[in-house]
Amino acid sequence: MIAPQDRRIIRVEHLNLIPPPVTKQQGRMSERKGAYASTASDTNFRRKWDKEEYAEKARQRDAEEKERMQENEERLKTGKKPRKGAKKDVPTPTELMKLRDYDLELEKNLNKTIVVANPSGRGPGQPGFFCEKCNRTYRDTAAYLDHINSRAHLRMLGQKTQIERSTVEQVRERIAFLREQRREASKAKEFDFNKRLAEVKAKADAERAAKKAQKKAEKEKARMELLKDVTVQQDDDMAQMMGFAGFGSSKK
Amino acid sequence: MANTTVRGATAIHGQNPQFLVETVIRNRIYESLYWKERCFALTAATLIDRAIEMNAIGGVYGNNVPTEFICLLLKLLQIQPEKEILIEYLQADEFKYLRALAAMYIRMTFQAAEVYEILEPLLKDYRKLRLRDVGGYSLTYMDEFVDQLLHEERSLTLALSFWVALCLAQSLTLSF
């Protein structure tokens, strides 16, 4: 057991972090290297930590934090709420909430197998939906939709969270436009119908003409056969009469 | 935001207009993909585009899945367009589902006398409407739908204001 006052003393000493003097025994220990201190070249593929770089990062972070703390103190003095995170540079919202004028293509990669292009676990090329504006990835459509409808995302786009109020004129215009569009579409369909009808008729006519021509050709051919047959027959008769057969024509 | 009622909206029957759609259905709408993807940031003008794409009226179908019709109805409650705009919707007679949507909205939010005055001419519209509900699709007509709006306290699984229904009943008996 250590008495409370002793313990306090021990703790203080510990905080000073004075390295204990190196004894002879320890020196010898460091000569005999353990398994972890091996210099075998087959472990060279391992990542080497650049201590200097990380120390620099830590210093930077500390400086930022210090700055934030100072700022928060100022803010508290003037009666404002302290800032929790680092200051983000988002644009001030200038326009009203706008309708998305592009297709979200949520089902673009549905039922597809895709190679994950970026195995680092952050940034684009991850499985899921990525928001380029905010550099964030979402696992499913629901989370992604929630994000792109969110205040934070709209802030990044410089949009307010209020929608534009349509006037009666705008509504009238829209209706007139859609009416015209529909009329055009139906006219186009009608036009298509007439065109198609003409096409069908032309095709039928062509077919009929072809059939007619074929029939005519067949008739002509038959007539020619008949004519030839008659002449051959006559020849045969003559040959038989004269005592020799023909050359064995298939036609008799 | 995506689900909040427009700033400066007037209370309908003493409450937030969006509350006219019951909480359970309203939450199903807020969760639905159609609401999040297609109804975001719609204005009274751009809502027409969605309304003419509709092919059925209805409340919910399947396992409490909200129809596009009820999603757009909630959107109307959210943005609360002016009366003139709603009249424009009704007058665009080639877009029958837009007309049905506006009729439903007017029945839910207007005072009884106005409701009757505005909707009565629609009783002469005999066009077919498709109705989607739990049992699937069925056929109804515009005049039937409007008649139901004028006479009943519920339509398409939505409670219509009882007070307006009562006033309507009185004005109907007075007019006959």
Ligand SMILES: [Zn+2]
């Ligand atoms: Zn975003």
